[in-house]
Amino acid sequence: MTVKIGLLGLGTVGTGVYKLITSRGGHIKESIGVYPEIKKILVKNLNKPRKVKVEGLLTQNAEEILKDKEIKIVIEAIGGIYPAYEYVKEALFSGKHVITANKELIAQYGEELNEIAGKNRVFLKCEASVGGAIPILHQIDRLKITDEIDFVGGIVNGTTNYILTKMTTEGRSYEEALKEAQQLGYAEANPDYDVKGFDALYKLAILMRKVFNINVPINSIPRKGIDEITTQDLNYSNKWGYKIKLFAWGKKVKDGIFAGVEPILVEENNILSRVNDVNNAIILRGDSFGEYVFVGKGAGELPTGDAVVADLIDILLNYDIKDNLRINLLPIRQGSFTDTFYIRLKLYKEDILGLKKVLKFLKEQRVSIVESSSENGTFAAIVKTKKNVEELIEKLEEITEIKAFFKVLQEDIIEELKLSEFKDFVEVI
Ligand SMILES: NC(=O)C1=CN([C@@H]2O[C@H](COP(=O)(O)OP(=O)(O)OC[C@H]3O[C@@H](n4cnc5c(N)ncnc54)[C@H](OP(=O)(O)O)[C@@H]3O)[C@@H](O)[C@H]2O)C=CC1
Numbered sequence: 001m002t003v004k005i006g007l008l009g010l011g012t013v014g015t016g017v018y019k020l021i022t023s024r025g026g027h028i029k030e031s032i033g034v035y036p037e038i039k040k041i042l043v044k045n046l047n048k049p050r051k052v053k054v055e056g057l058l059t060q061n062a063e064e065i066l067k068d069k070e071i072k073i074v075i076e077a078i079g080g081i082y083p084a085y086e087y088v089k090e091a092l093f094s095g096k097h098v099i100t101a102n103k104e105l106i107a108q109y110g111e112e113l114n115e116i117a118g119k120n121r122v123f124l125k126c127e128a129s130v131g132g133a134i135p136i137l138h139q140i141d142r143l144k145i146t147d148e149i150d151f152v153g154g155i156v157n158g159t160t161n162y163i164l165t166k167m168t169t170e171g172r173s174y175e176e177a178l179k180e181a182q183q184l185g186y187a188e189a190n191p192d193y194d195v196k197g198f199d200a201l202y203k204l205a206i207l208m209r210k211v212f213n214i215n216v217p218i219n220s221i222p223r224k225g226i227d228e229i230t231t232q233d234l235n236y237s238n239k240w241g242y243k244i245k246l247f248a249w250g251k252k253v254k255d256g257i258f259a260g261v262e263p264i265l266v267e268e269n270n271i272l273s274r275v276n277d278v279n280n281a282i283i284l285r286g287d288s289f290g291e292y293v294f295v296g297k298g299a300g301e302l303p304t305g306d307a308v309v310a311d312l313i314d315i316l317l318n319y320d321i322k323d324n325l326r327i328n329l330l331p332i333r334q335g336s337f338t339d340t341f342y343i344r345l346k347l348y349k350e351d352i353l354g355l356k357k358v359l360k361f362l363k364e365q366r367v368s369i370v371e372s373s374s375e376n377g378t379f380a381a382i383v384k385t386k387k388n389v390e391e392l393i394e395k396l397e398e399i400t401e402i403k404a405f406f407k408v409l410q411e412d413i414i415e416e417l418k419l420s421e422f423k424d425f426v427e428v429i
């Protein structure tokens with residue numbers, strides 16, 4: 001039996017999918033008895049040079065795929081909300097299964113699209129939207145049947161991890177490393193989505209929906225990217241035995257959920273420190289299985305293509321686990337997972353007074369200095385406090401100019417959260 005597929009997009013992901021389906025089609029047929037065939041590919045520009053031979057397959061007219069009754073599965077690899085949203089919706093309404101790699105779309109419209117898929121008795125699958133090649137959504141589906149999972153988080157953006165790694169280990173500038181990530185096909189069409197933390201935020205929202213059965217309004221989650229990290233911050237962190245990573249995390253407590261996307265300092269002996277380049281690492285904590293850390297390539301042509309093809313195989317095998325939906329209301333809470341943080345302050349060259357003022361403040365607030373360095377008008381330190389970190393930073397801001405502030409990850413992140421005010425409410429579906 002042959003199943004006809006319509007592919008929307010032939011960029012990094014679409015090309016990976018095309019390569020895998022065409023090269024492994026025979027093997028898939030041997031293994032599960034179904035031969036997947038790509039019948040049409042939607043692109044924006046018909047004249048663009050392609051890395052694969054696609055004569056006769058390209059079209060600029062989406063209706064040639066969406067209205068084709070022979071096409072049973074649509075793979076969306078365009079990205080962004082429009083026109084992807086309309087195309088996915090139309091495909092589902094016409095009874096086609098959909099596979100997408102589009103985290104922005106799933107984070108923002110996943111609930112609505114899942115409902116349409118359910119009503120039309122088709123699958124909507126999105127493994128590639130989180131963690132690249134890591135089969136994390138599939139694992140969560142399995143694990144949450146037996147376990148109560150209360151923590152999900154980790155490194156979920158390949159581009160930023162690549163940039164931070166190259167800046168730290170090979171002395172690249174931020175701009176050079178970003179350019180490389182773009183050339184390697186890791187970055188989003190607009191790389192601001194990566195470096196400002198939006199991509200990680202979308203992925204976190206998808207993970208939290210899956211793990212906690214909640215629908216998270218993405219603007220209720222605090223977000224900070226890596227675009228303000230300087231070589232100076234990386235050098236100080238390195239010197240004191242830490243690596244900087246962009247961390248996305250969600251933790252369920254009895255009466256709410258803490259969540260955030262932010263750069264953090266991780267001790268060199270922590271597993272996350274050793275997750276480099278384009279790799280991602282996703283931590284899950286359950287009451288029976290304990291802790292899992294899933295590591296793998298978080299972006300790129302073949303790793304992402306592989307995750308899409310895994311969804312395709314699941315559909316061909318007719319496999320799926322429905323989300324276990326339940327109504328509840330849980331607040332997103334603002335909280336910190338640490339009592340230790342890194343600061344870099346700007347001091348004027350001769351401003352001994354400024355430095356004295358800062359040191360006096362830290363002493364008065366009973367903040368202990370773990371590491372510190374003061375040179376050329378800069379004071380950088382790793383400090384520890386028993387007080388609320390955010391409140392302390394606010395007070396410090398009143399007397400000096402804070403150029404950088406990142407939390408330091410502690411081993412007890414999952415156990416211990418310092419609570420403060422509720423920020424927003426999310427509906428648990
Ligand atoms: N890159 C990666 O490693 C990963 C990406 N993703 C996600 O996968 C999706 C695709 O990403 P990626 O492959 O990198 O993106 P690219 O920019 O490389 O490719 C996008 C493709 O979509 C086509 N396209 C864009 N706009 C339109 C339009 N209006 N109508 C028809 N075709 C259009 C482009 O056509 P043309 O070629 O003619 O310009 C291109 O082929 C995104 O949602 C991204 O977030 C997920 C995981 C990893």
Ligand SMILES: N[C@@H](CC=O)C(=O)O
Pocket residue numbers: 129131132156157158159160186187188194199298299300
């Ligand atoms: N731009 C994304 C691509 C994969 O999701 C990333 O760098 O992680």
